[in-house]
Each structure stands twice: as C-alpha cells, then as structure tokens.
Amino acid sequence: MKLGFIISMYDEIDIVKETIINLRKYDCKIIVIQSDPGNKEMILDGSICDKYEKMSDIAGNREEYAKIIEEKKKGKGEMIGPIALTRNFNKGHLLIQEFDIDYVIAITGDVKITNLIGITKIINKMNKQNKKIGGTRTIGYTMFDEFGKFTQFQYKDISNIMPQFFISNIKSVREGLFCNTERTNKYTTEQCFGDEIVRYAKEKNMSFFNVFYRICDYGYPRFINGLYYNPEQISRIPPPFEGFINWIRYHSSQKINDWITKQFLKIEKSKK
Secondary structure, X not given: OOEEEEEEEOOOHHHHHHHHHHHHOOOOEEEEEEEOOOOHHHOOXXXXXXXXXXXXXXXXXXXXXXXXXXXXHOOOOOOOHXXXXXXXXXXXXXXXXXXXXXXEEEEEOOOEEOOXXXXXXXXXXXXXXXXXXXXXXXXXXXXXXOOOOOOEEOOOOOOOOOOOEEEEEHHHHHOOOOOOOOOOOOOOHHHHHHHHHXXXXXHOOOOHHHHEEEEEOOOOOOOOOOEEOOOOOOOOOOHHXXXXXXXXXXXXXXXXXXXXXXXXXXXXXXXX
C-alpha cells in the first residue's frame, strides 16, 4: 500500500520535521504547505519533502491569530481556520495527484506521526467497507453556524469532519475531492470539509455515509497507534470514562449534551 501525506503547517517546525523523518522510513510521499510564520527560523527546508509551497500568512502573525480567537469568542469577526486550511489542503491535494500512491492522508502541523500501524488499520477497514474517505466527527458538541452564532449542534447525521486528520483514496482525489473545497462556513472549518464530501458524494449519486468511514465520533482520539494530536487538545479524562461520556453524547439530545459541556467547563475552570 503506497501512501502520500499532505501536511498543512504554520510554525510547528519541530513536530513536522519529526513526522517527516518517521514517514521517510515507510517511503511515503510528502507534501507540505506552509502558511508563512513570519520567522525565518520557523520556515521548513523544502528539500526534506517531495513538494513544498509557502503561502501567505492570513492571520498576520501568531499574536494576531490569538487575538482573532478571543474576538470570535465575543462574537466578532470570522475565523482564520476555514480560510487557511481550505486553501492549504486544496493546494496539497492538487499537488499530490502526480505521485504513484493509493491513499492520501491529510494532517495539520501539530499532529505527529511515529508509525503507520493505526493508519493502515483504518485504511484496511475502509477497504472492507468500500469507503472512499475516513475521518472523525465531534457528535454532541455545538459549533458556530454560517452566521457566526454558536448554535450548530453536531447531531448523529451531520457531515462535519475534523480537519486535523482525514484520509481519502487517490482515485477520489483525482476526481476532484478536496481539490477545490469551498469556504461554506466562515467560522467552522469542519463544515467546509464535510460539505466537500457531500458535494463529491452527490456527484456519484451517493450519500455522505455511502462514501464516509467513521473513524470515531469525537475529536482527538487516542487509540490510533502512531498518531498523536496536539497535547493541548487531548482530553484529560481517563480513556474508559471518556469513551462512556462520548457514547452518552452520541445517543443524547442537544439539551443533555449542553449540560455535559457545562459541567466539564466548570471542572476545567476549577483546575485553573
């Protein structure tokens, strides 16, 4: 099985370098699209990957990005993620088509890969079920809708996917999947990529779940051997308890999920 990786990065240079070194052991093709971090020391040496492109920094700098995040919490402005990630991954999926590979794995720069055991298992399951795309979702949570209101509940049938890690077969990519992903929600990146899958599925006269393999229905899973998310995003809840909570979230109404979220927010605040 021949794999290609697309990495969309900003200033996560150490993690990306480590990931590239590890992927070279498996003879993977590697595309890196970097949003200019504005610091020469944080710019990746393009010679260590198969294709490298540096794009403009939409936020301006890391401090401006943090400011934008805080403003969004107060209901002001739009988010950088939907702009930068759709742009970078569009470019990456266009560039990777020239390589002789079977599957494309897209990750953000803060995701570290140490081996391919977990990813290979997922792809094998996708093959068994004849699925073209694999990804994770965050069922039970609420995100920003197209109008910037915090009202978009993630119900069981929603097509939103997490942008930090997703897989697609190269045939689908060559047919245009993730090559021209539109910014359908200025505030929620997950909807942009989910809508792109829906668009592709409709082209094939199929539904979202006909083509999509659910890796899991919560963000930042810890069970994928060899894949490590940003530690700041990982839940501090012990995995068995987290699994039980996520099961409740998946099978419960928005009202119950909102209550669960409030309780965990209280716990987080009490620890600070």
